[in-house]
Amino acid sequence: MSINTKIVDDFVANGIEFVTTVPCKQLAGVIDEVEAREEIYHIPSNKEDEGMGLCAGAFMGGKRPAIIMQNTAIGVTVNTLVTLTQYYRMPLPMLISYRGELREPVACQVEMAVHTKALLNQLNIPTYHFHKESDADELDTILKYTFMCNKPVAILTDASFWGGYGDQ
Amino acid sequence: MIRSEVLREIAPILRDHLVVCNIGLPSQELHMIDDQPSNFYMLGTMGLSSSIGLGVALAQDKTVISIDGDGSVLTNFGTLPTIANNVADNFILLIVDNGSYGSTGDQPTYAGKKTSLAAVAKACGCENVIECQDKDTGGVLQQAIDSKKMTVIVCKCDSGNIKLPVITMDPVVIRDRFMKSVQA
Numbered sequence: 519m520s521i522n523t524k525i526v527d528d529f530v531a532n533g534i535e536f537v538t539t540v541p542c543k544q545l546a547g548v549i550d551e552v553e554a555r556e557e558i559y560h561i562p563s564n565k566e567d568e569g570m571g572l573c574a575g576a577f578m579g580g581k582r583p584a585i586i587m588q589n590t591a592i593g594v595t596v597n598t599l600v601t602l603t604q605y606y607r608m609p610l611p612m613l614i615s616y617r618g619e620l621r622e623p624v625a626c627q628v629e630m631a632v633h634t635k636a637l638l639n640q641l642n643i644p645t646y647h648f649h650k651e652s653d654a655d656e657l658d659t660i661l662k663y664t665f666m667c668n669k670p671v672a673i674l675t676d677a678s679f680w681g682g683y684g685d686q
Numbered sequence: 687m688i689r690s691e692v693l694r695e696i697a698p699i700l701r702d703h704l705v706v707c708n709i710g711l712p713s714q715e716l717h718m719i720d721d722q723p724s725n726f727y728m729l730g731t732m733g734l735s736s737s738i739g740l741g742v743a744l745a746q747d748k749t750v751i752s753i754d755g756d757g758s759v760l761t762n763f764g765t766l767p768t769i770a771n772n773v774a775d776n777f778i779l780l781i782v783d784n785g786s787y788g789s790t791g792d793q794p795t796y797a798g799k800k801t802s803l804a805a806v807a808k809a810c811g812c813e814n815v816i817e818c819q820d821k822d823t824g825g826v827l828q829q830a831i832d833s834k835k836m837t838v839i840v841c842k843c844d845s846g847n848i849k850l851p852v853i854t855m856d857p858v859v860i861r862d863r864f865m866k867s868v869q870a
Contacts, residue, residue, distance in 0.1 A: 568765055570737075573741060574738050578726065580745050598731050
């Protein structure tokens with residue numbers, strides 16, 4: 519089974535029916551898989567804070583949401599995470615591509631990578647880091663934890679997890 | 687008419703539906719005029735009323751009305767293409783367009799100058815866009831509800847505010863009673 523299928527299987531098994539995405543090269547496969555699943559309503563967002571608004575609405579409407587985005591989005595969404603998702607105590611699994619880590623070819627991505635965990639820590643957001651493919655074995659438990667505690671939870675997935683960038 | 691007068695006039699229509707209300711004075715005014723458990727008051731996060739409302743509408747069947755402002759739509763312009771391309775016929779976006787950032791002291795917005803939010807919504811692909819004058823809002827809103835077609839209403843009104851207290855209700859209480867109204 520591909521890692522993309524495994525991730526989306528875990529989403530579906532945990533009742534996630536509403537997924538918003540802002541693309542990243544590393545996430546292309548998992549976004550395709552989300553789009554392909556009949557159990558999931560896939561709604562692409564133009565910006566990640568917009569996506570978090572959609573997810574908040576879907577949750578209050580009775581559907582379990584998730585967002586798929588790049589770690590640069592943490593810089594965009596601090597206010598939304600704090601004054602909407604956390605303030606109203608809503609669950610939000612965030613599958614995040616962790617750009618700017620080992621094997622990153624684009625130097626500018628490192629500038630946000632060095633702040634990513636510090637920002638998540640400052641926001642008291644439970645954070646998990648997938649580095650090897652087997653780390654995804656915990657995804658099912660992380661999703662259950664997210665909907666148990668009604669918090670945003672970050673799952674950082676780095677380039678090594680996704681198999682690097684081609685020939686590098 | 688100023689925004690609070692428009693809200694007072696449409697309150698009898700709003701009370702039968704799920705309402706997501708924009709941050710600041712619009713929420714405070716609606717809370718004072720006709721507090722309902724089916725009202726979701728935004729206490730923070732400028733710009734996301736339309737996104738939250740669309741999410742609620744896509745997740746269930748009851749009619750959802752997002753009350754937004756021209757300044758807030760300008761803040762989250764990306765919402766209009768998302769709305770246009772994810773049609774929820776139980777969703778109405780009511781933009782109260784007074785051409786100013788009311789909650790922060792009535793600074794003028796671009797929507798009160800050259801920019802037409804109705805034209806932008808149409809260009810984004812929204813199929814039912816109605817621009818109306820403040821006094822006609824009730825009729826236009828009721829028609830949009832009855833049409834069962836996703837509709838964007840741009841209500842042109844005067845800028846101006848009334849003095850009123852902030853909402854002190856706990857956010858989790860606001861969310862919980864709103865969710866119970868969804869399930870009722």
